[in-house]
Amino acid sequence: MNIVVGINGMTEEKDIRPLVEAGADEFYIGYVPQAWSDKFGWEICPNRRPYKDYSYRTFEEAKKVCDTVHALGKKIYLAVNEHEYDSDRMAVALDILRDGEKIGFDAAIVSNLALMIEARSAGVDIPFTVSIGGGASSAEAIDFYLENVPGIKRIILPRSLTMKEIKKIADEAKGRVALEAFAIGDPCAFNDEYCFSWHSEGCEMFCAFLLSDPRFVRAPALEGNWKKRISSYDGSVSEERRIIDAAARSEAGAFGSVAEACDYEEKDDRSIFLSRVIRMCGLCSLKFFDEWGISAVKVPARGGEMRDEVIRMVKKAIDGGLEPAGCRALIGDPKFCSGRRCYYNYPS
Amino acid sequence: MNAMKMPELCLFVSRVGYIERVDVLLDLVSEKDIAAASNDIGRENVANQSSLRRLAELYGTINRKSFKRVYFGQETCERLIPSSSDISLAVQSSMANGWDLTIVLPYVAPFGAEKIKALCPAIIEAGEKMGSVEVAVQDVAGLSIISGMRNGKVIPVLGRLFSRMKRDPRFPVDSMPHGPEFVPQDSVLSTIRRTSFENYTYVKKLFSLGVHRFGMDALPQGVDTRKVAGGMFSDIYWPWIYVTSGRACHVAGITSPESARHPVDEFCQMECRRMQIEVRKPQAFYSVAKGNAVWMECPGIGDISGNIDRLIYEPYIPV
Numbered sequence: 001m002n003i004v005v006g007i008n009g010m011t012e013e014k015d016i017r018p019l020v021e022a023g024a025d026e027f028y029i030g031y032v033p034q035a036w037s038d039k040f041g042w043e044i045c046p047n048r049r050p051y052k053d054y055s056y057r058t059f060e061e062a063k064k065v066c067d068t069v070h071a072l073g074k075k076i077y078l079a080v081n082e083h084e085y086d087s088d089r090m091a092v093a094l095d096i097l098r099d100g101e102k103i104g105f106d107a108a109i110v111s112n113l114a115l116m117i118e119a120r121s122a123g124v125d126i127p128f129t130v131s132i133g134g135g136a137s138s139a140e141a142i143d144f145y146l147e148n149v150p151g152i153k154r155i156i157l158p159r160s161l162t163m164k165e166i167k168k169i170a171d172e173a174k175g176r177v178a179l180e181a182f183a184i185g186d187p188c189a190f191n192d193e194y195c196f197s198w199h200s201e202g203c204e205m206f207c208a209f210l211l212s213d214p215r216f217v218r219a220p221a222l223e224g225n226w227k228k229r230i231s232s233y234d235g236s237v238s239e240e241r242r243i244i245d246a247a248a249r250s251e252a253g254a255f256g257s258v259a260e261a262c263d264y265e266e267k268d269d270r271s272i273f274l275s276r277v278i279r280m281c282g283l284c285s286l287k288f289f290d291e292w293g294i295s296a297v298k299v300p301a302r303g304g305e306m307r308d309e310v311i312r313m314v315k316k317a318i319d320g321g322l323e324p325a326g327c328r329a330l331i332g333d334p335k336f337c338s339g340r341r342c343y344y345n346y347p348s
Numbered sequence: 349m350n351a352m353k354m355p356e357l358c359l360f361v362s363r364v365g366y367i368e369r370v371d372v373l374l375d376l377v378s379e380k381d382i383a384a385a386s387n388d389i390g391r392e393n394v395a396n397q398s399s400l401r402r403l404a405e406l407y408g409t410i411n412r413k414s415f416k417r418v419y420f421g422q423e424t425c426e427r428l429i430p431s432s433s434d435i436s437l438a439v440q441s442s443m444a445n446g447w448d449l450t451i452v453l454p455y456v457a458p459f460g461a462e463k464i465k466a467l468c469p470a471i472i473e474a475g476e477k478m479g480s481v482e483v484a485v486q487d488v489a490g491l492s493i494i495s496g497m498r499n500g501k502v503i504p505v506l507g508r509l510f511s512r513m514k515r516d517p518r519f520p521v522d523s524m525p526h527g528p529e530f531v532p533q534d535s536v537l538s539t540i541r542r543t544s545f546e547n548y549t550y551v552k553k554l555f556s557l558g559v560h561r562f563g564m565d566a567l568p569q570g571v572d573t574r575k576v577a578g579g580m581f582s583d584i585y586w587p588w589i590y591v592t593s594g595r596a597c598h599v600a601g602i603t604s605p606e607s608a609r610h611p612v613d614e615f616c617q618m619e620c621r622r623m624q625i626e627v628r629k630p631q632a633f634y635s636v637a638k639g640n641a642v643w644m645e646c647p648g649i650g651d652i653s654g655n656i657d658r659l660i661y662e663p664y665i666p667v
Binding site: 039040041043044083084085086087088089090112113114115117118121134135136137138139140141143144145147148160161165168169188189190191193194195196197198203206207209210225226227230231233235 | 372375377378381382384385388389393424455456457458459460461486487488489491492493509511512513514515516518519535536538539540542543544545546547549550553575590591592593594595596598627629632635637642
């Protein structure tokens with residue numbers, strides 16, 4: 001099982017070799033040419049990462065990183081995985097794919113069905129990987145893509161799937177298309193493929209915005225036939241409402257912890273590494289992914305600190321076929337493996 | 349609204365009981381009573397009243413006869429896929445009221461895909477009884493199953509989650525800080541009002557799958573369908589705008605053990621139908637997490653350019 005690593009537009013030749021030495025087999029990047037920025041500004045990005053320095057900006061830069069990775073004997077992909085492309089965006093996105101083909105990227109990571117179909121119609125033959133944004137959450141979805149879009153070589157499974165679901169899909173897709181899964185990093189509380197919020201450097205992440213105070217939980221009063229009762233409503237609260245409200249309010253504070261940092265204690269460099277760099281861990285799922293025939297596992301986010309260390313941990317877990325006990329030893333902190341830091345809620 | 353002809357009015361409900369009690373959903377009560385109890389009845393009920401008043405300004409008196417079609421079902425949770433008996437009841441009520449029927453299905457993982465397949469006989473029967481029935485799907489799995497039925501009386505349409513335009517309660521765009529590469533706002537606004545359905549080869553592929561209609565939300569930034577490929581018709585959903593959703597149901601998570609707050613195989617006590625999490629921030633449209641999704645209220649129907657031939661009215665958040 002290969003390890004796929006995202007790199008940002010600041011990554012230079014000298015930065016790539018250590019990632020390869022740590023165990024990275026495949027890479028992906030974003031590329032936003034000036035023709036795109038001139039039309040759509042920095043707010044709209046062709047690869048869903050409208051952040052400064054996340055993408056390479058010129059054909060030459062993109063070619064250089066592609067050549068560097070190939071010289072190291074590894075593969076590299078071009079992410080063009082925005083959710084929606086009107087006809088103006090589509091024209092430039094097709095040019096980006098054509099550039100990717102000319103440069104020699106091994107595949108393009110795409111999520112929008114229209115882009116896949118328009119690209120093939122326009123004679124763009126670069127192999128496709130269906131991004132998490134393609135929402136291929138079932139065998140039926142995978143069948144649809146394979147039947148309707150030529151040249152799909154891999155499908156990235158949405159990270160919201162459970163282990164049971166991943167196994168079922170892997171069984172059904174076996175021998176037809178390669179699969180890639182997530183098992184480490186920070187899974188958002190929301191599904192990438194159905195999150196249409198503004199995901200940009202220009203404003204706070206919507207999930208963080210939503211989950212931060214003020215918030216409160218409530219059940220509607222005057223449930224049921226409230227329109228008939230409202231004229232005689234005296235402000236008193238029904239017993240049912242009182243019970244629901246009490247239960248909900250007492251738990252309201254806990255809502256934020258769905259996606260916010262948990263109460264994991266950051267007591268030294270190691271615990272800070274686990275808490276802030278690893279964040280969520282599914283190392284013990286890798287042995288099963290390997291057995292089920294999953295082709296690759298992603299170390300998400302482009303760039304970021306101490307990634308060679310993360311890649312080394314993933315590599316050890318894969319190569320060692322580590323069982324949960326071995327993974328816990330690798331993590332080195334039993335508290336980390338409890339509760340919300342577990343990527344797939346692997347039963348202890 | 350810019351269009352000369354008003355879009356056909358449709359009603360979207362998620363529970364079969366709502367179809368049966370449609371008059372109650374559409375009742376207007378005194379503004380004085382609403383004002384007095386607004387804090388206690390909850391924003392969703394207040395929105396029910398304000399949206400009905402807005403609708404009456406556009407269409408005149410609103411009652412069950414105002415609607416040509418009912419959309420019935422749910423878009424974000426496979427646990428809420430209607431049962432065969434729900435569909436049967438929806439068919440009966442629709443026929444009794446003279447409405448056409450669109451069955452709304454959510455996006456699905458393997459469990460939900462199996463549920464949809466199991467529902468196919470009931471959908472076919474609905475098509476037989478009513479002459480035809482539409483099925484709104486949110487993902488390619490749903491499209492594959494429904495389109496694959498190849499039944500002329502079962503018509504696939506694309507739900508609003510298939511149009512993946514930006515929706516964010518923090519719009520309008522001019523409230524966001526502009527970066528060094530900011531280009532005139534109009535070009536950004538223009539592109540986030542538009543959809544992939546402007547691309548002809550894609551639309552031709554959809555036609556080949558029997559799809560001639562897609563849904564959109566009444567977005568705060570407006571929607572623009574002027575360049576949508578010919579032969580493709582569009583629905584606009586209002587006043588509750590879908591924003592995002594997760595497999596892990598936040599509302600259910602409130603009552604779940606700590607370890608069960610990320611996706612797990614089994615947990616659901618239908619908390620979505622008992623409580624919700626409100627987000628009240630001055631810089632955002634009113635938003636609410638109900639079930640596994642976040643919705644925002646868009647009080648105005650907004651700037652709708654182009655040809656939209658159905659307005660899908662949601663008297664309540666369709667959960």
